[in-house]
Amino acid sequence: MADDFTKSVEDGLKLAKRIYFGKDRSVTPPKPVSMDKSSKSYLPTAPMVYAVVFDPAIVDNPDIPSYQPHVYGRCDPAALIPLQMNGIALEVDCYLDTAFVTLTGSWRVHCVMGSRSCDCRLAVPMGEQGSILGVEVDVPRKSYCTQLITMEENKDMEKASRAGDGGFLKPHIFTLTIPEVDGGSNLSIKVRWSQKLLYHDGQLTLIVPFHFPEYVTPAGKKVSKKEKIQLNVNCGTGMEVLCKTTSHPLKEIRRQVGKLSFSYEAEVLTWSSADFTFSFSVPSSHIHGSVLLQSPSVHDVDQREIFCLYLFPGNQQTGKVFRKEVVFVVDISGSMRGKLLEDTKNALSAALSKLDSKDSFSIIAFNGEIFIFSSSVQLATKEAIENAIQWISMNFIAGGDTNILLPMNKAMELFSHSPGSIPIIFLITDGSVEDERHICDVxxxxxxxxxxxxxxxxxxxxxxxxxHYFLKMLAMIGRGHYDAAYDANSIELRVERLFTRASSTVLANITIDDLEDLDDFEVYPSHMPDLSSESVWTVSGRYKGNFPDTIQARGIFADLNNFVTDLKVQKAKEIPLDRVLAKQQIGWLTAQAWFSENKQLEEKIAEMSIQTGVISEYTRMILLETQGGAQVSEPGRVQEPPKTMEYQRPVVDSKVQKIILLQSLGVGFGNVNATAENYPPGSEEVKLPEAAEIFVKAASNCCAKMCGYCCCMCCIRMCTRMNDQCAIVLTQLCSALAILGCFSCAELCCSGQEGG
Incomplete structure (x- = not known):
């Protein structure tokens, strides 16, 4: 899908060369686009909107109509022409290690003649573990907004609504199509999503995709271009927050204990050419944290009180981490062949090279059988690691089926359980098996x-x-962590991050005391993981009763000394805990619902999803079209945060004319049949039809030359005089040969020339 998208954008940029911007010196077209053929070149690095063009003949300046050589045929798949952006505003609220981003912008359909219309496609790249929360769009005479519905409502709407193509282009890029927008119109769009802050060396870092390409800058130099950013930070600790780095010239507008606010506003010649990044720290050399409490809203499906317990590892650069006994359990079944296995081998080799000489390791490769590097864990000496890398190159050969229980049982037998070390099973797989619940029990x-x-x-x-929910459940049982690479290109990076987290444990066996008097207490995850120096430790849940003013957290340090600290309990008056914790809780609860096959829990998750706007496996996103809807906030204008942070579910009223059902946004519960057939990941993507490149490459005067050499016009005129039966017979007999002939002729005529 990503390759098709980038090809369509490349075709759209060539097609955009038809647009005439006038002879006025103050009006110039954007700079020529770099012809870098990298597949990453045209993927969005900031929120973008594209005109979806099937008919090249509609491409023109809506303000200055010009003579254009007529283009016959259609672009299939459609060309995507990036729209020019008129204004952009970014508002970010950071709570603990979660950021809520609201982006408001205005784009103009500058590339379609005023008498015609086209669909427009919104593409929103999000930051680390981004989760789309909602989209609002305002165009002349119509408005659109997204909404989550339950699967029961989905069954009813599938019959009454038309299907849309919204979904994920990449795991971090959400797309949505806005239908039938007139040429020359302005689109005002508001997008909301959440993402995680990265934690490293005692610093929290926010990275928001905000790198706009030059070709979205309006052609007119006199057009006002305003860029605004507002940032609010509330770390919840009640301690001083120190700013470290920022990518944009932010101005501090408010500072309180544990809180910061910044703003940036400027008239710009070109839009931001760098992602918006901001780093800050809560200075402390030791582990510290707190407990936050909040009452549920009246609409909350669970009326028990909310709590969140978090620990910051502090600056642990000199702190001691646990020694490790690691058994890498790696899937080498037939579906892992090619790039997947090569990237996994590279990631595993990198992980081995990061082991300390006091650590121990072994490797188990598995398909239907198991292949063991050593019968017990052995010290990670330089020689042992070199032997392991050589063993990997010889034994990691993709083939066979998938059996996960056999290698997991064997891995448990390899540990020596030496004092002061943490035994770790590091499982990597791309498959699903039938006995997953049994594996969890074992x-x-x-x-x-x-x-x-x-x-x-x-x-x-x-x-x-x-x-993925089996893997999440397995990690929760084992007090570890889970991660994924939905995109094969991210395997090495994400495996490295997860292994770094596993390798940097500074506190193990964490327990919470003084909660015996609570009437009801539920914690997510149910098995508390260890504290790593590379992440903020967070558990949350619900309770009934009187929460004590302080509680004690206990654990074990790497030197086997005990850790005890008192955590102050406070009300989270300005932190929307239900929204901050929603994605984490929905993920854990979904894993439990899968494991227990509990329908009531599934219904609870669906209600939580709708209440907080966080997508789940038990809800579906739809797009509502309303005639004469309310205006989206003025583009480029940052509004003050709303008084209430509670998510408001949109209400369908009598003005709604259409309901568009978007593609499912969940990851699902695996595919045992695909695993058994050894289908490689990625083959689940629906491939778009091959592009008829002739009509895009011939978007300008090249088309006139082509028509002079071949008989396309004659064929079209002849076909208009045929009756339907004759046309059907001719199509069945000659279509494939005719298309191939036209393609060959066009290639001969247009070889060495760029369209336009």
């Missing part, structure tokens, strides 16, 4: 013995054929 039985430190399980899923 792993639970291993982890209920009397050992002081049980084996930890870290899981990593590749693609959409593996059951």
């Amino acid at each position: 792993m639970t039985s291993y982890l209920t013995n009397e050992e002081s430190i049980h084996p930890r399980i870290y899981t990593f899923g590749i693609g959409l054929y593996c059951n």
Whole structure:
């Protein structure tokens, strides 16, 4: 899908050369586009809007109609012409390690003649673990907004609504199509999403995609272009917050204990050419944290009180981390062939090279069988790591089916359980198997013995054929962490991040005391993970009763000394805990719902999803079209944060004319059949038809030359005089040969020339 998208944008940029901007010296077209053929060149690096052009003949300046050589035929798939942007505003609210981003912008359909219309496609790249929360669009005479519905409502709407193509182009790029926008119209769009802050060396870093290409800058130099950013930080600690770095010249407008506010506003010649980044820290050399409490809203499906307990590892550069006994359990079934296995081998080699000489390791490769590097964990000496990398190159050969239980059982047998070390199983797979619930039960039985430190399980899923909720459940049982690469190109980066997290444990066996008097207490995740120096530790949940004023957190340091700290309990008056915790809680609850097959829990998750705007496996996103809807906020204008942070579900009223059902945005629960057939991840993508490049490449005077050499016009005139039966017979007999002939002729006529 991403390759098709970038090809369509490349075709659209060539087609855009037809647009005439006038002879006035103050009006010039954007600079020529770089002809870099990299597949990343045309993927959006900031929120973008594109005109979806099937008919090249409609491409023209809506203000200055010009003579254009007529183009016959259609672009299939459609060419995507990036629209010029008139204004942009970014508002970011950071709470703990989560950021809520609201982007408001205005774009103009500058490339379609005023008498015609086209669909417009919105593409929104989001930051780390981004989750789309909602989109609002305002065009002349119509407005659109997204809404989440339950699966029961989805069944009813599937019959009454038309299907849309909204979904994820890449795991971090959300797309949505706005239908039938007139040429020359302005689109006002507001997009909301959440994302995680990165944590490293005691610093939290926000990275928002905000790098706009030159060709979205309006052609007229006299056009006012305003860029605005507002940033609010509330770390919840009640401690001083120190700013570290920023990409844009922010001005501090408010500072309180634990809180900061900044703004930036400027008239610009060109739009931002860098992502918006901001780093800050809560200076402390030791582990510290707090407990936040909040009452549920009246619309909350769960009326128990909300709590959030978090720990910052502090600056642990000199802190001691646990020694590790790591068993890498790696899928080498037939579906892992090619790039997937090569990237996994590279990621595994990089992980081995980062082991300390005091660490121990072994490797198990599996398909229907298992292949073991060593019968027990061995010290990570330089020689042992070199032997392991050589063993990987010889034994990692994709083939066979998938059996996960066999290697997991074997991995449990390899640990030596030496004092002061943490046993870790690091599982990497792209497949789903039938006995996943049984595997969870078996792993639970291993982890209920009397050992002081049980084996930890870290899981990593590749693609959409593996059951990510099984892997999440397995990680929760093993007090580890889970991550995934839905996109094969991100395997190495994400495996490295997860292994770094596993390698930097500074506090294990964390427990919470003084909660015995609560009437009802539920925590997510149910098995508390360890604290890493590379992440903020967060658990949350619901309770009934009187929460104590302070509680104690306990754990074990790497030197086996005990850790005890008092955590102050406070009300979270300005932090929307239900929204901050929603994605994490929905993920854990979905894993539990899958494992227990609990329908009531599924219904609860659906209500939580609708209440908070966070997508889930049990809800579906729709697009509502309203005639004469309310205006979206003025583009480029940053508004003050609303008084209430509660998500308001849109209400369908009598003005709604159309309901567009978008593609499912969940990752699903795996595909056992695809795994059994060894389908590689990525083959689940629906491929678009091959592009008829002749009509895009011939978008300008090249088309006139082509028509002079071949008989396309004659064929068209002849076909207009045929009756339907004759046309059907001719199509069945000659269509394939005729298309191939036209393509060959066009290639001969246009070879060496760029369209336009």
